[in-house]
Amino acid sequence: MTTAIISQKGKEASRIVSLATAEQRNAVIRGMSNRLAARKPEIVAANLADVAEAMMEGTPDYLIDRLGFGEEKIDARIRSLRKIEALPDPVGRSYASRNLPNGLDVMRVRVPLGVILMIYEARPHVTVNAGALCLKSANSAILRGGSEAKRCNELLGALWGESLAEVGLPSEAIQVVSGSHEEIRDLLQENGTIDLVIPRGGKNLIEAVNESSKIPVIKHYSGVCHVYVDRCADVEKAIEIALDSKCLMPEVCNAMETLLVCQDLSDEIPKFIDEFNRCGVEVRGCEKIRELAPDIKAAVEEDWSTEYLDNIVSIRAVADVEDAVNHINSYGSHHTDAIVTENTENADAFVQRVDSAVVLRNASTMFCDGESLGMGAEIGISTDKLHARGPMGAEELTSYKLVIGGDGHVMGDPKAFSKEASYH
Numbered sequence: 007m008t009t010a011i012i013s014q015k016g017k018e019a020s021r022i023v024s025l026a027t028a029e030q031r032n033a034v035i036r037g038m039s040n041r042l043a044a045r046k047p048e049i050v051a052a053n054l055a056d057v058a059e060a061m062m063e064g065t066p067d068y069l070i071d072r073l074g075f076g077e078e079k080i081d082a083r084i085r086s087l088r089k090i091e092a093l094p095d096p097v098g099r100s101y102a103s104r105n106l107p108n109g110l111d112v113m114r115v116r117v118p119l120g121v122i123l124m125i126y127e128a129r130p131h132v133t134v135n136a137g138a139l140c141l142k143s144a145n146s147a148i149l150r151g152g153s154e155a156k157r158c159n160e161l162l163g164a165l166w167g168e169s170l171a172e173v174g175l176p177s178e179a180i181q182v183v184s185g186s187h188e189e190i191r192d193l194l195q196e197n198g199t200i201d202l203v204i205p206r207g208g209k210n211l212i213e214a215v216n217e218s219s220k221i222p223v224i225k226h227y228s229g230v231c232h233v234y235v236d237r238c239a240d241v242e243k244a245i246e247i248a249l250d251s252k253c254l255m256p257e258v259c260n261a262m263e264t265l266l267v268c269q270d271l272s273d274e275i276p277k278f279i280d281e282f283n284r285c286g287v288e289v290r291g292c293e294k295i296r297e298l299a300p301d302i303k304a305a306v307e308e309d310w311s312t313e314y315l316d317n318i319v320s321i322r323a324v325a326d327v328e329d330a331v332n333h334i335n336s337y338g339s340h341h342t343d344a345i346v347t348e349n350t351e352n353a354d355a356f357v358q359r360v361d362s363a364v365v366l367r368n369a370s371t372m373f374c375d376g377e378s379l380g381m382g383a384e385i386g387i388s389t390d391k392l393h394a395r396g397p398m399g400a401e402e403l404t405s406y407k408l409v410i411g412g413d414g415h416v417m418g419d420p421k422a423f424s425k426e427a428s429y430h
Contacts, residue, residue, distance in 0.1 A: 013196035020146035028095040037169035039087035072128040090382035118144040120201035127207035135383040143403040226389035229259030236347035250370040294323040
């Protein structure tokens with residue numbers, strides 16, 4: 007099937023899905039969750055075959071971790087689908103209503119974006135999340151996962167097709183496609199039928215998509231995330247937040263890569279290092295940190311802007327909130343950053359001045375997560391500022407149209423439009 011046919015089928019399906027009822031769309035999501043449960047052994051087998059081939063080809067460990075789709079991850083997707091099904095319908099909801107002095111009623115109404123193309127590496131769970139969120143928001147989806155997950159993604163795509171057909175909606179509403187890099191570049195030219203592209207993966211993938219696409223792209227290039235421990239922090243609380251931010255899932259984009267600690271807490275800094283060492287994390291430090299712990303590796307300039315995606319953390323001593331903010335805005339990727347402090351004024355200054363999609367007070371960076379934030383799941387995390395920013399759920403996959411109501415309102419005087427008037 008050519009890329010033009012794929013995109014055209016997606017456009018045709020999007021028109022039908024946009025008119026489907028919320029119950030129809032929810033029934034598809036419910037059907038998919040049932041199929042994940044019923045076909046679990048088949049899905050696991052397909053994924054194990056993908057993982058085995060990826061390991062033989064020398065795929066990096068962090069991508070192998072993302073590629074895995076065993077029973078626990080499948081069960082997690084089933085729970086996510088049920089949460090997405092239970093969410094309020096984001097489409098057709100009116101908001102920001104106003105009655106103007108001239109008597110016109112104006113409101114904004116949520117509408118689907120249309121056709122969403124998603125390009126991603128590994129991550130079979132994205133095939134589940136993206137399909138559900140696009141459908142929940144009455145969009146159609148074209149999903150192109152990495153070749154390393156081909157078997158599992160093809161099966162998940164077939165399950166989406168069965169779930170759609172069961173409700174009487176076109177199977178092309180969620181298309182899982184493969185194809186060469188050239189064919190993907192061709193898809194990125196289909197700006198007449200595809201409305202939005204969301205790349206999800208490494209910096210090279212996102213840059214390649216952004217450079218090739220004629221379609222608007224929502225992106226984040228990297229997750230260089232920080233936790234700043236303020237002089238007014240509860241140190242035990244800060245240690246727990248730092249460990250969770252780094253160690254829970256070091257391979258994800260919202261994992262902390264740099265810990266900033268106020269230099270006034272120099273007596274407490276060794277505690278952080280000891281805890282990281284206990285958890286198997288390699289610590290790299292600036293000169294001030296290495297004065298307190300000379301055995302750790304020296305951090306170099308490159309470390310401050312590196313997304314490790316691994317059990318490595320860099321630690322830097324900073325003077326105060328202002329110094330921390332300057333570091334984050336200079337070296338960070340505008341993704342997710344947190345402050346730990348008991349001082350409201352310092353917290354407010356940090357939140358106001360850090361230019362990131364997600365800013366947290368006294369909470370782990372792991373909470374930059376669609377499911378944790380009540381979205382059921384996320385289709386991605388945007389560090390852009392236009393349209394959507396931060397974790398993107400169903401509502402972020404909608405736009406709006408203005409609906410204006412009048413009672414015979416006209417802008418000008420109809421009498422002025424007569425032929426006689428036009429000669430004068």
